[in-house]
Amino acid sequence: MESFGRYCNLNIDKMEDFGRQLDEIGAFPMSLPPPSPHRIEIEHLVRRSIYQKLGRDLPRTAQAPNPLLVNISARHCHLTPAAVEALFGPGAKLTPMKWLYQKDQFAAKETVTLIGPRSRVISNLRILGPCRSLNQVELALTDSIALGFDVPIRFSGNVAGTPGCMLMGPNGFFEMNEGVIRAAPHVHMHPDDAAFSGVKAGDFMKLKVGGPCATTFDRLFVRVDPEFKLEVHIDTDEGNACALQPDTPVELLK
């Protein structure tokens, strides 16, 4: 049980760090309590603990330093502070509505209207916070076809030469000259996760999804950062193609 305890404490430490950091920065209203450990993290601890109590060898998934979470990213945008002010008024800041799995990341209460090249629109495009140094809209291919965009597949932040769009908020318009992409499916990894899987940043892995629409995504881009928690991001086309549900079996393969 010792390692179970250590693991638990580590998470509580992280949460305390997180809370302190928010207080110190004071960048946005504390409208939400700090995020609790995700169900999948607790399951991982319980699974390890049970195997150890039974004196049985841990299966490979339980040997991994962290549990694997696969999340579907619906269409959304990342904005600069200047874009937020143009859209929502001088001094406006994003308000956290829901904490995401990656540290400090949140879905904001604020949304914008995206106006595409044929004057077709997507209403209520969610903004993810905190603000970044780059404006980026992430659409699934189904969204981009509906809007009339020819949107390339890119890694986040790599927006040179991509199409732009017009955003509309309650305070006015903001024109993006570029930055509309289809985000390539990717996995966020802590260096411990990358070491366990034998991969490095920039590699590709496979994500095997089971269930009635079993699908393997053969080019999952690997991102590694000490701040990252192990999480795969796929878009709504990919998530709906494999009919991903909370209990769908998932596996990372090299």
Added chain:
Amino acid sequence: MESFGRYCNLNIDKMEDFGRQLDEIGAFPMSLPPPSPHRIEIEHLVRRSIYQKLGRDLPRTAQAPNPLLVNISARHCHLTPAAVEALFGPGAKLTPMKWLYQKDQFAAKETVTLIGPRSRVISNLRILGPCRSLNQVELALTDSIALGFDVPIRFSGNVAGTPGCMLMGPNGFFEMNEGVIRAAPHVHMHPDDAAFSGVKAGDFMKLKVGGPCATTFDRLFVRVDPEFKLEVHIDTDEGNACALQPDTPVELLK
């Protein structure tokens, strides 16, 4: 070159049969010429011919009795003659707008409006002909989420216990008590194709798709019929998830 000639003639024979059949049945106006051989069929013949001329062994794809075509099925419906008359008026028949790859199958000029459970609608839902003995609406999961349906994954024709919907046409409404499905990805095979791949009706195969969004569909349902041409049907979520283009490499695996 002998087998090339035979292969070609076989296709011409089929087209002549097809034309005759249409004349004899006279079930719908001959608004379109009979379908020409698909580009992929001609490429298959050329590839075989070139390998033979060069005296080289045929690669496995060229040894296959037929070329592999993967087509994306956008949302659509199949209707009974009674439903067509209710929607388009007494005596109304479907008019072919575009021939599909499978024999006698066509996209009709006629479309309907689908009204979902939350009064959300999909306009211009294409009808595929000819009429069937069963009404069935096939949606991608993205469509069904947008409409507010909880749509199960089913094989075509297996509609017991599925949700219904209301259809609207220029002559009136037609209520379906059941029949809204997400069609499971499947492959149509001639018995020669099934024999070549070592599978039988009801088995599952894998479809490996290459390119920048390389994806493997691990549960492709096998359908076999002497009338079938080798063709995989995936829906728009699946097609957009793997970013399928006309030149994307595809492979059937057992």
